[in-house]
Amino acid sequence: MLISIHIPKTAGTAWRLMIEANAGQQASFVSVEARDRNDTATRALALIDSGQEDEARMLVEAAGCQMIHGHRADAFLKLFPNAPAIIWLREPKPRLLSEYTHLKTFRREEGKLGQAIHAGEADLGDLARARSQIYTRLEARLKEHPGGYIAMLTERSDQAARTFHAALGWRGRLARRNVAPRMSGETLDALVDGQNEALDEILASDRSIHDQWRQLWDSGEAGERAMQLLQAGPRRQPPPLRHYLRRLAGIGKERLGRALGRDWR
Numbered sequence: 001m002l003i004s005i006h007i008p009k010t011a012g013t014a015w016r017l018m019i020e021a022n023a024g025q026q027a028s029f030v031s032v033e034a035r036d037r038n039d040t041a042t043r044a045l046a047l048i049d050s051g052q053e054d055e056a057r058m059l060v061e062a063a064g065c066q067m068i069h070g071h072r073a074d075a076f077l078k079l080f081p082n083a084p085a086i087i088w089l090r091e092p093k094p095r096l097l098s099e100y101t102h103l104k105t106f107r108r109e110e111g112k113l114g115q116a117i118h119a120g121e122a123d124l125g126d127l128a129r130a131r132s133q134i135y136t137r138l139e140a141r142l143k144e145h146p147g148g149y150i151a152m153l154t155e156r157s158d159q160a161a162r163t164f165h166a167a168l169g170w171r172g173r174l175a176r177r178n179v180a181p182r183m184s185g186e187t188l189d190a191l192v193d194g195q196n197e198a199l200d201e202i203l204a205s206d207r208s209i210h211d212q213w214r215q216l217w218d219s220g221e222a223g224e225r226a227m228q229l230l231q232a233g234p235r236r237q238p239p240p241l242r243h244y245l246r247r248l249a250g251i252g253k254e255r256l257g258r259a260l261g262r263d264w265r
Helices: 012-026 040-049 053-062 092-105 111-118 124-130 134-142 154-168 185-192 196-219 221-232 241-259
Strands: 002-005 027-030 067-070 085-089 149-153
Touching: 012 027, 012 067, 012 154, 027 040, 040 053, 040 067, 085 134, 085 196, 092 111, 092 124, 092 196, 111 124, 124 196, 134 149, 134 196, 149 154, 149 196, 149 221, 154 196, 154 221, 196 221
Parallel strands: 002 067, 002 085, 027 067, 085 149
Antiparallel strands: none
16 A cells, blocks of 8 residues: 655646556545545545544555555555655745635635635735645655655656656656646746745745755765665556546546647756
């Protein structure tokens, strides 16, 4: 079992496509999307939220699930204490700006803060304070997790993919896609105008964690650690036709997005 925790705007959606293409029905997803409403992990999460942890564990085990991925996958850490965890990290400031532009552009049920940002009632500083130490808090939890953990970097996605190839026989690379609109350098500069020092202070702890993991990946130490932990994950399994078609649709969406001026940033 692997538990893959998706931090918003760290290429988690692209990572999901790779999981679907390689783990097939061995993987399950936690999300609010309609396609996952009846997925094993989403149903198990509802049981966890209602205090039925034993029932949730039995549901996952009965389904033969070998990997759980999603924004709330951390809810399964207690249920499967020996399962290694994976988190994806991205440079904190670009990640924050990406989330902000996403919330500003798309009107969805993203909680009160997301709705306030979309309506112009909250700004980048409000989001930064709400997301302060998002990496720091999560890593503190994972350091206590018996199964261990590995942090993958969005900026080192090719290295991460090669590690999965070697450890589990997976194929392919991470598609560089998302629905957040591409922002020009001038627009991004305008967003942070006058807030750089404040943002740097708020994001300092998370930036330190990201830098530490970048050094570990560049030295090869993180790759060795990942090779050991990933042995607990699902070997490549030919995906069902619906997963294969979804993968092709995702790749097509990526190419169309680039043509229309949208990408993962």
